[in-house]
Amino acid sequence: MEGVPRLGVALVLDRDPAAAAPHCPHGPTLLFAKIRQGKEEGRRFYACSACRERKDCRFFQWEDEKVSEASLLAQEKYNRSRQPSLSHAQNAERYKEFAVLPLSERKFCQECQQLLLPPEWGGHSGHRVLGEISVAQLRRPSQLLRPLENKKTNAQYLFADRSCRFLLDLIVAHNFNRVLCIGTPRLHELIKLQSSQVPKNPIRSLLLDIDFRYSQFYTEEEFCHYNMFNHYFFGGEAAHDTCQKFLQRDEGKGVILVADPPFGGLVETLAFTFKQLMAIWKQTGHADAAKKELPVIWIFPYFFELRILDIFPNFRMLDYQVDYDNHALYKHGKSGRKQSPVRIFTNLSPHSIVLPVEEGYRFCCICQRYVSSENQHCEACNACTSKDGRRWRHCFLCQTCVKPSWVHCPVCKRCALPSHSCKNADPGCFVCGAADHKRTACPNLRAATTVCRGGQKLNQKKNKVNANVRRNGRKAKTARRRKKKSKKLLA
Structure with a gap:
């Protein structure tokens, strides 16, 4: 790999x-x-915070580009055209009208x-319409709405009932009385449903x-239209104030943040947003607020552990497997690599979080936390080291635990899959270009932040577009x- 330029795109925070x-x-x-060998190269540019691909959001602008007044007005007009036709306040009024309709007149397109009021039925005559929408259905909108499926922007993989109830039990066990749900509609509706049944x-x-x-x-007191990738409230100051009051109520006591972002989202961007919300919480004016930290539950795949802990060193990863109703792979209970x-x-504190024993979790007396049944304590590492639910083994040459399918390679001098290619086994660091460490261990990771395959893919996409043109x-x-x-022949 020596001599091959390392290209990428870095987020500038x-x-x-x-x-x-x-x-x-x-x-x-x-x-x-754009970066090459860990160094910034070329012009910086602005792109959409939520969409990783241009086909989902076409916006692109060079940082130093002089944009004409006409272009600014055209972009503003385009942005407005992409917003919902009804405001949140108008939707809230429509819901009040819909809720008092007889069951036979409650319809959903x-x-x-969209919920349909009787005067709107004619405009949806050729559509698939559900009738007799019950109160129970209105209280569980995540089961009524069709999940969005763009995994890099707004993927809605909805918690399975098992995981949702575990989160709610955890919240109750720790005596939290307010939950800021970021991208967790199913947890939000379960909390509201339980609160209506237990009003005390x-x-x-x-x-x-x-x-x-x-x-x-x-x-508007229960939901805010929000982009978690840039901490943006579409409802403006009013929505921001709603969130601020929610976090700061009772001097900030009893509140927890629970977030389930799309797994294609940039870790650094999400962490920046969570820090913004933590800062709002700290503005309560309470004397202890500056010394404490807003309780957070961040749900994300285990292979992002190093990057998350690099930003939040006091965070810990639990062994609990979160699963989803509408995801084919992220299911609890499967074996081997098919586990969620x-x-x-x-x-x-992991010590304070009890994982369900009936699902195979056990308490490790040495680590003082609950772990999965296959996660055996390693005496050499002095920790329960498994990350993926399988039993890992200790490699005394690497001086760490590795996946059970890996073997130590004498050429690469590290553990890897038996089928790996030694020639390409050690491509080095894609941030700084050094060959003695990987990207995740790079000391310049924070400066370069997220390095992705954007550079090469951007050129490939550009060549493809030019060929089509x-x-x-x-x-x-x-x-x-x-x-x-x-025409000549006809003449």
């Missing part, structure tokens, strides 16, 4: 705060830089994903989600020539 970022339909954009000392919940469809079912890789990262141009030219020839 330390940009000039005085320079306002341009907006796309998803709010303020993020600043990126599955194609438009109810747990309150505020849902922050990019899916505006939930505004049809919740008031999704875990809980939290700043709560040339091909379409040749087709158009041939069509014009034939048309001209046929």
Whole structure:
């Protein structure tokens, strides 16, 4: 791999705060830089915070680009056109009207994903419409709405009932009375459902989600249209104030943040957002707030552990496997590599979190925490080292525990899969270019932040687009020539 240029795209978090970022339909954009061998190269550019691919959001602007007034107005007009046709307040009023209708007149359009009032039925006559929407269905909108499926932007993998109830039991066991739900609509509705059944000392919940469809079912005090990748409230100051009051109520006591972001999201961007919310919580004015930290549960795959703990060193990863109803792979109870890789990262003490014994979890007296049944304590590492639910083994040459399918390679001088290629086994660090460590252990990781395959893929995509343009141009030219020839023959 020596001599091969290492290309990538890095997220720039330390940009000039005085320079306002341009907006796309998803709010303020993020600043990126192209890098080669760990060094910034070329022009910086702004791109969408929520969408990782240009086909999902077309916005692109060079940092130093002089944008004309006409272009700014056109972009502003485009951004407005991509916003919902009804405001949250209007949807809340519609819900009040819908809730008092007789059961026979409560309808929901599955194609438009919209609650229908009687005067609107005619406009949806050719659509698939559900009738007799019950109160129970209105209280569980995540089961009524069709999940969004873009895994890099707004993927809605909804908690299975097992995981959802475990989270709620954890919240109750730790005496939290307010939950800030970020991208967790199913937990939000379960909290509301239980609170309606047990009105004494109810747990309150505020849902922050990019899916505006939930505004049809919740008031402005229960839901905020929110982009977790840039900490942007689409409802403006009013929505921001709602979140602030929720976090700071009772001097910030009894509140916890629970987030389940799309797994294709940038870790550094999400961490930056959570730090913003932590800072809001600290502004309670209470004397102890500066010394303490907002309790957080961040749900993410276990292979992001090093990156998350690098940003939040006091977080710990639990062995609990989070599973989802509508994901084919992320299921608890499967064996081997088919187990769900999704875990809980939290700043709560692992010792205080009891994992269900009936599901195979056990308490390790040495580590003083619950672990999965196959996660055996390693005397050499003095820890329960497994990350993926399988029993790992200790390699005395690497001086660490490794996956059971790995073997020590004398050529690479490290453990790897038996089928690995020694020639390409050690490509080195994709951040700084050094060959003695990997990207995750790079001391320059924070400076370069997220390095992805964007550079090479961007060039490939550009070449593909140019080839299509040339091909379409040749087709158009041939069509014009034939048309001209046929006119001459007719004349």
